[in-house]
Amino acid sequence: MKGIARWFMLAAVASAVGGMVWGIQMSASQDHLLSPAHGHLNLLGWVSCAIYALYYHLLPEAAEGALPRWHLGCALLALVLLVPGIPLAIQERTEVLAQAGSAVALLSILIFASVVLRSRPKKAVFVPALKLRDRPRTGVQGRSAVTFRSLRRRQTPAA
Ligand code: HEM
Numbered sequence: 001m002k003g004i005a006r007w008f009m010l011a012a013v014a015s016a017v018g019g020m021v022w023g024i025q026m027s028a029s030q031d032h033l034l035s036p037a038h039g040h041l042n043l044l045g046w047v048s049c050a051i052y053a054l055y056y057h058l059l060p061e062a063a064e065g066a067l068p069r070w071h072l073g074c075a076l077l078a079l080v081l082l083v084p085g086i087p088l089a090i091q092e093r094t095e096v097l098a099q100a101g102s103a104v105a106l107l108s109i110l111i112f113a114s115v116v117l118r119s120r121p122k123k124a125v126f127v128p129a130l131k132l133r134d135r136p137r138t139g140v141q142g143r144s145a146v147t148f149r150s151l152r153r154r155q156t157p158a159a
């Protein structure tokens with residue numbers, strides 16, 4: 001995983017760590033007041049960013065151009081605004097941050113929608129994986145290579 005996909009996955013795991021520590025803190029203190037902020041850190045951060053990461057990883061062509069970079073920027077900005085913005089709104093201090101975060105979150109999903117609409121992959125996503133046979137047989141990639149090769153052998157009629 002590299003480029004935009006990797007940045008999204010880094011944001012996802014960072015959100016998961018933060019969101020889960022927050023969840024444990026809420027459970028331990030039995031104070032669930034800020035649970036919507038914890039929930040949306042996990043859902044917009046961990047879940048959504050991990051989905052974006054996997055999408056860009058599986059369709060590398062979709063990650064080309066400026067749109068995916070705008071998508072990443074808006075998704076991160078939405079998190080940075082919403083996660084502190086929700087507690088501020090709950091505590092009735094200000095709703096501005098939460099409102100701005102919501103608008104940027106909407107913008108980020110609209111950018112992603114255009115990325116999805118413009119991407120028309122010519123190959124099935126598993127085709128690049130067949131090329132793994134040319135790589136050294138180490139770690140997970142090596143095992144995938146063996147699996148794909150043995151699959152193909154099984155599909156080829158015996159001479
Ligand atoms: C270590 C892991 C986690 C712990 C200890 C934890 C803990 C909690 C607690 C104590 C609440 C408040 C429940 C209530 O007041 O009824 C809560 C709410 C919630 N959590 Fe988690 N959570 C964890 C992980 C996650 C993850 C991974 C997600 C999403 C992928 C998630 C999504 C939510 C949502 C959506 C809510 C409800 C938010 C709301 O009140 O609007 N949580 N969690």
Ligand code: HEM
Pocket residue numbers: 036039040043044047048101102103105106
């Ligand atoms: C612009 C982005 C979003 C905004 C402004 C937003 C707003 C809200 C609000 C106002 C609530 C009610 C909170 C409460 O009363 O405790 C809520 C709850 C919730 N939202 Fe979101 N949300 C957004 C994105 C998402 C996304 C992307 C997901 C899932 C992937 C999600 C899942 C949930 C869930 C599971 C609940 C809790 C429902 C419950 O406790 O009954 N939200 N959201």
